[in-house]
Amino acid sequence: MAPRAEPVSRRARPAKPALSRQWIVDTAVRILRSEGLAKVTMRRLAQELDTGPASLYVYVANTAELHAAVLDALLGEVDLSAKGAGDDWRDQLVAVLTSYSLTLFEHPQLARSALVARPSGPHYLDLVERVLDLLARSGAPREQVAWGVDNLLQYATATAAEHATQRHTPTAQDDWHALTRALYDVDETTHPAITAHLPELISGPEGRVAWGFHVLINGITHTPIPRGTAR
Amino acid sequence: MAPRAEPVSRRARPAKPALSRQWIVDTAVRILRSEGLAKVTMRRLAQELDTGPASLYVYVANTAELHAAVLDALLGEVDLSAKGAGDDWRDQLVAVLTSYSLTLFEHPQLARSALVARPSGPHYLDLVERVLDLLARSGAPREQVAWGVDNLLQYATATAAEHATQRHTPTAQDDWHALTRALYDVDETTHPAITAHLPELISGPEGRVAWGFHVLINGITHTPIPRGTAR
DNA sequence: ACCTGAACACCGTTCAAGT
DNA sequence: ACCTGAACACCGTTCAAGT
Numbered sequence: 001m002a003p004r005a006e007p008v009s010r011r012a013r014p015a016k017p018a019l020s021r022q023w024i025v026d027t028a029v030r031i032l033r034s035e036g037l038a039k040v041t042m043r044r045l046a047q048e049l050d051t052g053p054a055s056l057y058v059y060v061a062n063t064a065e066l067h068a069a070v071l072d073a074l075l076g077e078v079d080l081s082a083k084g085a086g087d088d089w090r091d092q093l094v095a096v097l098t099s100y101s102l103t104l105f106e107h108p109q110l111a112r113s114a115l116v117a118r119p120s121g122p123h124y125l126d127l128v129e130r131v132l133d134l135l136a137r138s139g140a141p142r143e144q145v146a147w148g149v150d151n152l153l154q155y156a157t158a159t160a161a162e163h164a165t166q167r168h169t170p171t172a173q174d175d176w177h178a179l180t181r182a183l184y185d186v187d188e189t190t191h192p193a194i195t196a197h198l199p200e201l202i203s204g205p206e207g208r209v210a211w212g213f214h215v216l217i218n219g220i221t222h223t224p225i226p227r228g229t230a231r
Numbered sequence: 232m233a234p235r236a237e238p239v240s241r242r243a244r245p246a247k248p249a250l251s252r253q254w255i256v257d258t259a260v261r262i263l264r265s266e267g268l269a270k271v272t273m274r275r276l277a278q279e280l281d282t283g284p285a286s287l288y289v290y291v292a293n294t295a296e297l298h299a300a301v302l303d304a305l306l307g308e309v310d311l312s313a314k315g316a317g318d319d320w321r322d323q324l325v326a327v328l329t330s331y332s333l334t335l336f337e338h339p340q341l342a343r344s345a346l347v348a349r350p351s352g353p354h355y356l357d358l359v360e361r362v363l364d365l366l367a368r369s370g371a372p373r374e375q376v377a378w379g380v381d382n383l384l385q386y387a388t389a390t391a392a393e394h395a396t397q398r399h400t401p402t403a404q405d406d407w408h409a410l411t412r413a414l415y416d417v418d419e420t421t422h423p424a425i426t427a428h429l430p431e432l433i434s435g436p437e438g439r440v441a442w443g444f445h446v447l448i449n450g451i452t453h454t455p456i457p458r459g460t461a462r
Numbered sequence: 463a464c465c466t467g468a469a470c471a472c473c474g475t476t477c478a479a480g481t
Numbered sequence: 482a483c484c485t486g487a488a489c490a491c492c493g494t495t496c497a498a499g500t
Binding site: 192 | 343346347349350351352356357359360361363364367373374376377378379380382385386388389390392393409410412413414417421422423424425427428431432438439442443445446447448449450451453454456457
């Protein structure tokens with residue numbers, strides 16, 4: 001699995017640069033950007049790299065690992081500095097989380113895979129470190145901060161994964177409309193609460209994601225973990 | 232798409248009961264229970280129903296819609312009554328959400344698809360109605376309640392989707408260990424916050440999901456929506 | 463009018479056989 | 482020792498042709 005030094009071609013063989021994990025991931029990112037994650041397959045990648053799919057398995061364990069590597073590469077774009085968000089840890093935290101969200105929103109199919117195959121690449125670790133540090137400044141108990149980071153990142157990831165389909169899949173728009181219609185078609189006598197909350201139930205302006213971050217931050221810092229639960 | 236009355240076989244043709252959306256979904260549920268969602272494919276289903284895959288498209292638009300229908304069928308198992316949870320709306324709400332979680336935890340691959348293809352079946356609507364009603368008893372502003380329901384259900388779904396892989400996919404255990412190892416291997420000088428929060432960062436006992444519900448409930452009821460954001 | 467066989471255009475992963 | 486062609490075992494979806 002560990003990529004060895006690439007053999008120097010002694011007579012400059014044309015094209016076909018030697019395979020390496022790095023080169024594979026870079027190519028995968030290029031395909032992702034131009035054609036979406038659905039096209040980032042072992043076979044397509046092999047074709048792009050002018051080899052057979054079997055060759056990729058020397059550098060990448062399977063498709064899930066490949067997608068995780070692609071995600072971590074993209075996480076390099078997240079702005080951890082939170083410049084211009086002021087001195088308040090809360091504003092900075094929301095800024096970092098928003099940057100993370102925006103990155104995932106651009107490639108929402110990846111957000112989906114991130115929910116399943118937990119990322120653990122260097123860029124993800126940097127993100128965890130930053131969020132942890134900012135949240136710790138709240139002064140909330142250590143356990144709450146540690147658990148809370150996961151909730152915040154999961155919320156950002158899940159939201160991106162949901163909206164994923166909204167734009168990319170043709171049928172997803174239909175799913176959304178199906179839910180909207182189903183909610184409006186509901187019988188007032190059997191589903192009074194839905195009827196009573198109807199307009200807001202569906203409206204989803206931009207502010208909703210940011211509100212969600214604040215909901216979690218407030219909840220995390222003010223909800224004690226029952227004694228004896230955190231081992 | 233609308234299933235018409237099934238033609239009564241006049242001479243009792245053996246086996247092969249006439250196709251119908253209901254029969255297709257029931258069969259899909261059976262395959263899900265015995266072999267997992269990965270086997271619930273159009274081709275496999277057609278084989279089980281003794282026909283060609285093309286025939287299914289008369290009753291089901293595509294694989295995503297099929298999976299959504301299967302999910303809604305399973306949601307019939309969710310205990311909306313919250314018996315034994317006392318009279319407190321909060322306890323009842325956590326009980327309902329926990330029941331929903333447990334159902335998804337049993338079929339976590341479905342939770343994954345629920346994040347992407349929003350369910351809108353009758354059982355899902357009943358769940359929304361119930362959660363909405365309980366959350367409204369908090370007395371929180373209407374908008375917060377309406378938006379909050381989504382956050383609660385999304386959290387339950389995303390958590391199940393994450394744990395999905397933990398048990399089912401063989402490599403998922405490795406992903407988890409990869410993250411654990413990555414966190415422990417981190418350099419104390421470059422990632423001090425991670426090092427400081429280490430044991431709790433990884434520990435995930437049962438109580439964590441319940442704590443997450445309380446975090447959201449507290450956050451939702453105490454975090455106002457900025458004026459002018461909810462349209 | 464309704465249904466479906468067969469085809470199209472793909473997948474991931476493995477392993478025997480080459481260099 | 483390293484790499485990979487070819488095979489295995491699948492997919493979703495469409496549509497021309499049958500009944």
